[in-house]
Amino acid sequence: MMLFSPLDLRSIRLKNRIAVSPMCQYSAQDGFANDWHLVHLGSRAVGGAGLIIAEATAVSPEGRISPQDLGLWQDEQIDMLKRISSFIHEQGSVAGIQIAHAGRKASTKRPWDGMGNALAQDGGWQPVAPSALPFSEKALMPFALELEGIERIKQAFVSAALRANEAGFKVLEIHGAHGYLLHEFLSPLSNQRQDSYEGSFDNRLRLLEEVSQAVRAVWPEALPLLVRISATDWVEGGWSLEDSLKLAPRLKALGVDLIDCSSGGTLPSAKIPFGPGYQTNFAAKIRQTGILSAAVGMITSAAQAEHILRTEQADLILLGRELLRNPYWPLQAAQELKQDSAWPLQYERAK
Ligand code: FNR
Numbered sequence: 001m002m003l004f005s006p007l008d009l010r011s012i013r014l015k016n017r018i019a020v021s022p023m024c025q026y027s028a029q030d031g032f033a034n035d036w037h038l039v040h041l042g043s044r045a046v047g048g049a050g051l052i053i054a055e056a057t058a059v060s061p062e063g064r065i066s067p068q069d070l071g072l073w074q075d076e077q078i079d080m081l082k083r084i085s086s087f088i089h090e091q092g093s094v095a096g097i098q099i100a101h102a103g104r105k106a107s108t109k110r111p112w113d114g115m116g117n118a119l120a121q122d123g124g125w126q127p128v129a130p131s132a133l134p135f136s137e138k139a140l141m142p143f144a145l146e147l148e149g150i151e152r153i154k155q156a157f158v159s160a161a162l163r164a165n166e167a168g169f170k171v172l173e174i175h176g177a178h179g180y181l182l183h184e185f186l187s188p189l190s191n192q193r194q195d196s197y198e199g200s201f202d203n204r205l206r207l208l209e210e211v212s213q214a215v216r217a218v219w220p221e222a223l224p225l226l227v228r229i230s231a232t233d234w235v236e237g238g239w240s241l242e243d244s245l246k247l248a249p250r251l252k253a254l255g256v257d258l259i260d261c262s263s264g265g266t267l268p269s270a271k272i273p274f275g276p277g278y279q280t281n282f283a284a285k286i287r288q289t290g291i292l293s294a295a296v297g298m299i300t301s302a303a304q305a306e307h308i309l310r311t312e313q314a315d316l317i318l319l320g321r322e323l324l325r326n327p328y329w330p331l332q333a334a335q336e337l338k339q340d341s342a343w344p345l346q347y348e349r350a351k
Contacts, residue, residue, distance in 0.1 A: 001337045002309035003302065007050070007316060009224035009257050009292075012170050014050035014094055014316075016341070017309055018330045021296050021320035022053040022098040022173065022228075024069060026110035031058060031071020033080040041084055044323055045091035046344050048330030051316070052088050054081070056100035056175050057164075059156040063101035063181065066110040067123035072099065072160040078167045085168035091344065096171030098228065099160045099215075101153055103181030104129035104142035104190065105265075128153075130184050130191040130198070136268045150197065150207065153181070154214055161215045165223075172219050173226040174212060179265030182208045183230055186247075187239040187266045205247060209254060216255040226294070227251055228260040231282035234270035241285060248289040258292040259283075260318065277304060284313035294318050302333035 007014040020041070027036045041052050058064040058071045071077055085095035106127040107118045117140050118124030128149060129142035145153070157174070164172055176182040184190040185207040191198050197206050212227060219225055231244040248259055261282040264272050272278070279297035287293040295314035299305055305317045323329055334341035343351045 001306055001339045003306045003317070003337060004334055004339045004341060009171070011222035012094055012224055015092060016048070016050040016330065017316050018049045018305070018333070019051035019096075019294065019316055019318045020044045020049050020053055020323050021318040022055045022175075023320055023324065024055045024065060026066050026068040026112075028068050028070045031061070031064070031069065031073060031077055033070055033077070033084060037070070037080070038084050038087065041095075042087045042091075043327040045088040045093040046347075047323070047327035048334070048341060048343075049093055049323065050330075051094045051096055051171060053096040053098055053171065053173055053318075054084070054169075056098050056102075056180075057160070059099055059101055059160040060153065062106060062125050062128060063103075063153070063156070064106060065102040065180075066108055067118055068110050072163045072167070073156065075163065078163050081167035081169075089168070092342070094171055095169050096173060096226070097164050097167070097169045098173040098175050099157060099164065100175035101156070101181040103127065103179075103184045104133070104135050104139065105179055107140055129181070130193050133190060133192065135179065144193070147195065154207075154211055157211045158214050158218055161219050165220060171224050171226060172215070173228055173260060174208075174215060175228055176208050177228045177230040177262045177265060179230070179267070182211060183239070183265065186243070187233055189233060189235060189238045189266050201243070201246070205250065208247075209250065212251055212254045212256055224257040225255060226258045226260050227256050228262055230263045230265055231261050231279070231286065232263050233266040234264050234272050235267050238266055241282060244282070244286060245289055248286045248291050252291040256291070258294060258316065259286050260294040260296065261286055261314075262296055274298065276300070277308070280308055280313055287312070287314060292316070296320065302336040305333070306337060
């Protein structure tokens with residue numbers, strides 16, 4: 001079965017095509033990982049996913065979505081992440097991590113504290129963005145970055161990549177989706193600058209390209225680099241699939257190995273046609289430009305995942321919420337597809 005065939009990305013072999021989609025746990029303190037992250041990510045390695053991508057991990061404190069996001073902006077944050085990546089590797093899975101800057105969507109309260117803006121008393125801050133345009137009427141007004149601030153953020157991505165390597169991760173994903181900073185630069189709806197980072201399509205691509213190039217330069221040659229994009233804003237006049245199809249080969253030329261195809265996040269008014277596999281088409285189209293792609297979004301059954309791979313719509317399947325409901329999904333999917341797969345020795349009596 002395709003779902004259980006290995007995938008080679010540079011020197012890294014994933015034992016199957018199932019990956020844990022990055023998912024914020026809103027459970028860190030000052031950006032530090034803890035036992036929750038070890039057990040959460042570790043369980044999914046025990047459950048048999050070939051690749052585990054740790055949540056959006058902020059490259060700088062103001063790049064967190066909530067004050068409880070993970071971070072890699074200081075060396076002290078490496079140790080616990082190293083323990084987590086080691087555990088994942090001991091289970092025969094590959095540990096990956098997503099590095100991110102939340103841009104204008106930063107400084108919100110975590111979901112179970114009611115979302116909304118995180119104010120100073122909640123540990124919040126003023127977000128930064130390409131332009132002083134808030135995400136919604138209720139969102140905090142962001143501060144428009146000056147060129148110096150943009151340079152600092154680029155450096156922060158580079159430093160976080162170096163720390164991710166020290167922490168033992170083998171796959172790195174740059175978060176260029178969901179209306180966070182790098183996507184904000186891509187979309188004309190959020191980028192209305194008047195300098196070399198705006199004005200034309202090329203200028204809007206500049207920051208994501210510069211970050212990808214700078215990160216690629218320090219991320220080990222033998223290890224794969226992924227970029228998650230929102231293939232469309234789902235808003236008239238916004239970033240579109242056509243734009244993504246032009247972006248993909250340019251990222252490939254910079255040494256990006258795979259594009260993880262998500263969508264949306266720029267404006268709350270976007271009309272997103274949620275439903276089974278609603279973003280798979282983007283992975284299929286982007287794959288046709290000649291780069292590996294990952295499909296994500298309401299993929300929940302083994303047959304559906306197998307179908308996506310067999311029909312050559314994607315090279316890798318990411319699951320988010322289904323793997324929150326059931327960390328053992330990969331082990332059960334193998335049984336459903338009548339595929340032999342290794343179980344953790346400790347669990348073999350239950351196979
Ligand atoms: C997410 N998602 C997400 N995406 C991302 O790129 N970085 C992140 O840190 C997060 N955080 C996050 C937290 C939680 C609790 C959920 C449910 C989702 C989006 C996620 O990775 C995935 O793309 C979507 O959930 C769609 O896939 P599923 O859940 O339909 O399989």
